[in-house]
Amino acid sequence: MINDSVIDRSKDITILELLDRVLNKGVILTGDIVISVADIDLIYLGVKLMLSSVETMEQLKSERQRIDK
C-alpha cells in the first residue's frame, strides 16, 4: 500500500516534470509572444523509485475542481 507522503511527493514531482516540459519544451513559434513565468521554481528532491503518471495529473485536476467548488 502506498502511503500519503509518497503520493504527495509523487504529485510534487509530476508537477515539476510537467512544468519543466510545458515551459521549456514543445513547438516554438518564432517571432511571437513568449511569456516568462516568475513564480515557478523547479527543484528536485532525492527520492526512491517513483512512478508518476497521467493518473496523478488527473487526481490533481479533480482535487482542484473540488477546491474550486
Next chain:
Amino acid sequence: MDKLIYCLLLAKSNHTKPETILNSLKGVMEASLLAVEYHNISAIISDVTEKQFVANKQHAVEFALVIDKLAQKYTLLPMRFGSMMDSTGSVMDMLERNEVEIEAGLKKVKNKWEYGLKVLCDREKLKEELIAKQDNDSLNLVKPEIDPNKSVYKTYVLKKLSEHRAEEQILSFVDSILVEIKTYLRKLKAVDKCKKMTNETTIIDAVFLLDKKKKKEVINLVKDLQQKYPQLNFLLTGPWPPYNFVEINIK
C-alpha cells in the same frame, strides 16, 4: 482577441473529430477550445487577451492538461506554454506555411509516448562507496597519506589526485549504467536523449520516445535498475506527450 495555441494535431489519427472532444474540455481560465483545421492538421486554440493572461503555475498546469487529454486520442505536437497569435486567420496561415514540417514532426511521434528517467544520488556518498570498493592496492593510490614530513605542495597534489580519481570512478560508474539503460531502450526501439551529470544530484537525465504499447517494459526496467543499484534513486515519469521530441520551429 489573441489566440493561445495548445498543440498541433493530426486530425486523421482518430475517427472522432477534435470538436467532439473539445466540447468536453476547458482551456486556460475556463476558456472554450476550438480547432483550426488545414488539410490533415489542426491547431487547438482558445481566446485569450494578453492583459488577462497571467503566466502562473495554475495556468501552465491547465494548459498542459488540455494537451494531455488530447494526446490520449490524437497524435500531436505540444506547443510551448504562452504561444499566441493575433487571430484565427494568422493561425490558419501558420498551418499553411508550415504544413510539410508539421506533418513530418507528427509522423515521427505517431503512436508514441515520452518518458523521463532521472537517476539521482548523493554524489559525495557515492564517491566514498566507490573508493571503498577498490582493492587495497588501489585504495592506497587513491587515499593521500597525510605525513607531516611531506611538503604542503606534495600533500596538495596527492589530495587533488585522489579527488580526480574519485571523479573518474563516478564517471565510469555512470557510463556503465547509461550503457545498460540505452541497450535496453534500443531493444525496445526507443529514441532517447541522455545527459550526464546535469547537476550535483542528477547523474543521468534521460528522455525517451517509445511505442505506446511498451509501458510495462519501461516500468520493469526501472524496477530492475532500482533493485540492482539501491544506493541510487530512479525517478521515472510519464507517459507524457512528446514535449522533448518536437524539433521544429514554426514561422
